[in-house]
Amino acid sequence: xxxxxxxxxxxxxxxxxxxxxxxxxxxxxxxxxxxxxxxxxxxxxxxxxxxxxxxxxxxxxxxxxxxxxxxxxxxxxxxxxxxxxxxxxxxxxxxxxxxxxxxxxxxxxxxxxxxxxxxxxxxxxxxxxxxxxxxxxxxxxxxxxxxxxxxxxxxxxxxxxxxxxxxxxxxxxxxxxxxxxxxxxxxxxxxxxxxxxxxxxxxxxxxxxxxxxxxxxxxxxxxxxxxxxxxxxxxxxxxxxxxxxxxxxxxxxxxxxxxxxxxxxxxxxxxxxxxxxxxxxxxxxxxxxxxxxxxxxxxxxxxxxxxxxxxxxxxxxxxxxxxxxxxxxxxxxxxxxxxxxxxxxxxxxxxxxxxxxxxxxxxxxxxxxxxxxxxxxxxxxxxxxxxxxxxxxxxxxxxxxxxxxxxxxxxxxxxxxxxxxxxxxxxxxxxxxxxxxxxxxxxxxxxxxxxxxxxxxxxxxxx
Numbered sequence: 456x457x458x459x460x461x462x463x464x465x466x467x468x469x470x471x472x473x474x475x476x477x478x479x480x481x482x483x484x485x486x487x488x489x490x491x492x493x494x495x496x497x498x499x500x501x502x503x504x505x506x507x508x509x510x511x512x513x514x515x516x517x518x519x520x521x522x523x524x525x526x527x528x529x530x531x532x533x534x535x536x537x538x539x540x541x542x543x544x545x546x547x548x549x550x551x552x553x554x555x556x557x558x559x560x561x562x563x564x565x566x567x568x569x570x571x572x573x574x575x576x577x578x579x580x581x582x583x584x585x586x587x588x589x590x591x592x593x594x595x596x597x598x599x600x601x602x603x604x605x606x607x608x609x610x611x612x613x614x615x616x617x618x619x620x621x622x623x624x625x626x627x628x629x630x631x632x633x634x635x636x637x638x639x640x641x642x643x644x645x646x647x648x649x650x651x652x653x654x655x656x657x658x659x660x661x662x663x664x665x666x667x668x669x670x671x672x673x674x675x676x677x678x679x680x681x682x683x684x685x686x687x688x689x690x691x692x693x694x695x696x697x698x699x700x701x702x703x704x705x706x707x708x709x710x711x712x713x714x715x716x717x718x719x720x721x722x723x724x725x726x727x728x729x730x731x732x733x734x735x736x737x738x739x740x741x742x743x744x745x746x747x748x749x750x751x752x753x754x755x756x757x758x759x760x761x762x763x764x765x766x767x768x769x770x771x772x773x774x775x776x777x778x779x780x781x782x783x784x785x786x787x788x789x790x791x792x793x794x795x796x797x798x799x800x801x802x803x804x805x806x807x808x809x810x811x812x813x814x815x816x817x818x819x820x821x822x823x824x825x826x827x828x829x830x831x832x833x834x835x836x837x838x839x840x841x842x843x844x845x846x847x848x849x850x851x852x853x854x855x856x857x858x859x860x861x862x863x864x865x866x867x868x869x870x871x872x873x874x875x876x877x878x879x880x881x882x883x884x885x886x887x888x889x890x891x892x893x894x895x896x897x898x899x900x901x902x903x904x905x906x907x908x909x910x911x912x913x914x915x916x917x918x
Contacts, residue, residue, distance in 0.1 A: 485512040512550060515539040535764045536757075539772075550757075574610060575758045576751035580743040584611065591738050592618035597690070599675075599735045600713040602742030605791030608713040609673060611742060616669040621709060624668030627661050632677030639682050641698045644689075650699020662695055662706050669709045675735065676716035676727060683728045690734045710735070745786040745793060752781060755790060759797040771801040775864045776811040776871050784818050807910035810867075812875040874909050877902070881911075 467485070484499070515537045536550040573585045591598055592615050600608040609628060616626045634642055641650075645660030661670055672678075678686070689695045690710060694703050712735045721727035745751075760770035773781065786792055796818070800809050811819055876895065884890035892902040905911075 483510045483512050485514075486517050487514045488517060511535045513537050535761055537760070537764075537770060574607060574614060575754055576748060577754060578748035578751045580748040581751060584740065584742065587738075587740050588614050588618060591615060591740070593620065595709050597709070597735055597737045598711045599737075599739045600711065600742060601739060602713075602715065603744050603789055604715045605789035606742035606744060607790050608715075608742055609671065611740065612669070612671040612711040612713065615711060616671075616709075619669070619709070621668050625665050626669050626671065627665035628671040628673060629661050630673045631682075632674035636679040636682060639678070640685060643682075643686070644695045644697055646698035647700040650697070654699065657697070660695075660697065662689065662708055663704070665708045667707055669711060672710065672712040674714055675712040676714035676718055676721055680726070680728065683731050687728065687731045687734060690731075745789045749782050752778065752793070755793055756797055759794050760801075763798060763801050768798070768801050769805040771797055771804065772808045773800075774808050774810045774871070775867045777809050777814055780811040780814055780819050804910070810871045810874055812871050812878075870909075873905070874911070877905060877909070877911065 486495075513535060538550060573588070574581055576582075588611065598612075598615060600611050602608055612628070613626060616622060629642060631639060641658070641660065643660050643662060645658050645663055646654050648654060648657045672686075685695075689706070693707070694705050696703055718727050718732050718736075722729045722732060756771075756773065763770055781793075788795070796815075799815075800813070804813060877891070880891040880894045881888075884894060888902055888906070889899050892899040895902065
């Protein structure tokens with residue numbers, strides 16, 4: 456591990472050496488085969504207060520991996536990257552890049568004010584997005600973020616804010632499409648006491664709350680025409696009044712708006728004001744749908760695993776066949792859909808490798824009619840029915856004897872077939888391992904070993 460870090464340009468130091476002290480700025484802490492947590496904590500104490508905030512590089516087979524987050528003080532609020540062995544150069548480099556600034560390669564932490572915020576993904580499509588974020592962040596220009604639902608438009612807005620001179624001021628977000636038109640004015644500009652029924656006290660609006668910072672207007676395309684007129688005045692003159700008040704207030708707020716709608720078409724249909732559109736789209740920035748940058752799937756999954764670890768859940772690992780299946784999905788829900796899938800798989804298969812056969816049906820690309828039920832499998836194995844022409848065990852290729860154009864991982868594909876048949880045999884026998892082994896024409900002990908190998912033994916009747 457130390458040699459690999461040195462090769463990448465870092466300067467690693469072993470815990471316990473005289474150079475490990477709190478006077479240096481460290482980039483991360485690597486946790487390998489640590490057994491004595493108390494001794495490890497004593498080593499961390501030599502780093503001082505910064506040890507509470509440093510991100511963690513953790514060997515996936517480390518005894519502490521299962522205890523994180525929570526094993527170390529403050530670990531729930533810091534970044535955690537798992538490294539599997541044998542160590543792969545690409546995996547390690549990606550992990551280090553996520554922990555440190557992409558602008559430099561050194562084992563020293565950057566000053567807090569110089570951190571670079573970016574959208575996760577190394578594809579050309581997201582590279583262009585990150586470049587635009589860096590270009591527009593230092594200025595107060597109004598930004599209009601476009602893109603389908605679930606592509607991460609709010610993440611772009613936050614990245615712009617955190618990379619700007621306003622980063623120490625509030626970032627306030629409001630979904631213009633989720634608030635009734637009659638209440639949106641009060642939400643944006645605030646109201647005075649007695650302005651309407653139920654206004655028992657004065658209340659600040661989002662413009663006041665965001666003073667000096669950034670106001671993110673999400674789903675701006677769903678805003679009513681009367682509210683568009685009022686918003687246009689604020690953008691032009693930088694003044695507003697609370698509902699029920701007559702005192703004009705000035706505001707110093709950067710506006711970032713977002714929508715999944717085609718605003719030019721909305722203008723043509725009379726649903727959006729053209730003058731407001733041109734006021735908002737000073738700097739348009741379009742987020743690509745996930746189907747256009749599928750090469751970012753591994754990095755996005757790693758990012759979502761980090762979030763799960765910080766919440767106390769286990770991460771999830773996808774096999775090569777599962778990743779191929781995910782690349783074939785159309786992702787109508789984009790990155791949000793992927794995030795939900797990763798969490799679902801982490802709950803269903805904790806500490807297991809998810810294979811293509813484990814994925815929900817719509818991600819496998821298998822028509823519902825082609826699934827082989829447990830009862831059908833039982834009939835086939837007992838010789839009471841012929842083998843179906845299109846069994847689901849061959850779901851990754853059009854025919855078991857036909858090699859896909861892009862090739863496949865044969866070992867992984869055969870494992871998927873084996874896991875699928877084992878699960879169907881267990882379903883057909885009510886989870887009784889001895890009966891399932893009989894169906895599969897193998898020794899019970901052999902099946903037990905396979906269950907352990909694939910992480911399928913939980914909740915089964917193993918005599």
